[in-house]
Amino acid sequence: MKKLLKCADCRKGFRSASQLKIHRRIHIGEKPFTCSVCGKGFARSFNLVSHQQVHTEDRPFKCSDCEKRFKSKGGLIQHQQVHTDERPFECSDCEKSFKNFGGLIQHQQVHNEERPFKCSVCRKRFKSSGGLVQHKQVHSEERPFKCTDCGKCFKSNEGLIQHEQVH
Structure with a gap:
């Protein structure tokens, strides 16, 4: 040996x-x-070879359930979870389960006080990058959410939804 x-x-x-x-x-x-x-x-x-797929439009891996196509076999395998009720990733704190590991990791942030994402303008901290991105809209003059009835624009989708109840 x-x-x-x-x-x-x-x-x-x-x-x-x-x-x-x-x-x-x-x-x-x-x-x-x-x-x-x-x-x-x-x-x-x-x-490197696997990564280079992100720079092409080639999607050789096809889902047999819905015909959606993927650049990698891993992407296809991860996608196929949507077609099952299987939720193999279970939270050890509350027993809630998830279809993929990323969902579990994101969920587990609710069980800790860590807020690693900090706003560079006001220093407010967030548990997720998505929370920070959404918050940064407060500091922006951009108003990308437009009411289809009157044309008024809003910084957040929530603001638009609240406004639409007026019509």
């Missing part, structure tokens, strides 16, 4: 020196494979 080579940082074992060398890039931040379109760097060549 061949002895495994261990990573000095995380003790993960590898069968060859080349595998260990590639793995070490994670710990040292080396990203020798760079996208020629956007400049994003990758530790592994296959990650």
Whole structure:
């Protein structure tokens, strides 16, 4: 039996020196494979090849249930969850369950007080990037929500909905 080579940082074992060398890039931040379109760097060549799909219109992976198309197999697999009632990702705090891991992670923010997203104008903090984006509208003169009845414009969809009750 061949002895495994261990990573000095995380003790993960590898069968060859080349595998260990590639793995070490994670710990040292080396990203020798760079996208020629956007400049994003990758530790592994296959990650670059996979990433380059975002710069094309090619969507070779088709959902057999609804005909929607995806750039990656992973995107298709994640999408297919919408066609099932399966919710395999369960919150350990309240037992609420989710169709995907991202939904669970977003939900878990309700159980902690951490607010990592800070407004650069007023320093108010938010639990999600979406909350911050929505809040920033307060500081803007932009009013993208327009009433179809009278043409009056609003900073938020909520403001428009409240106004529409007047008509």
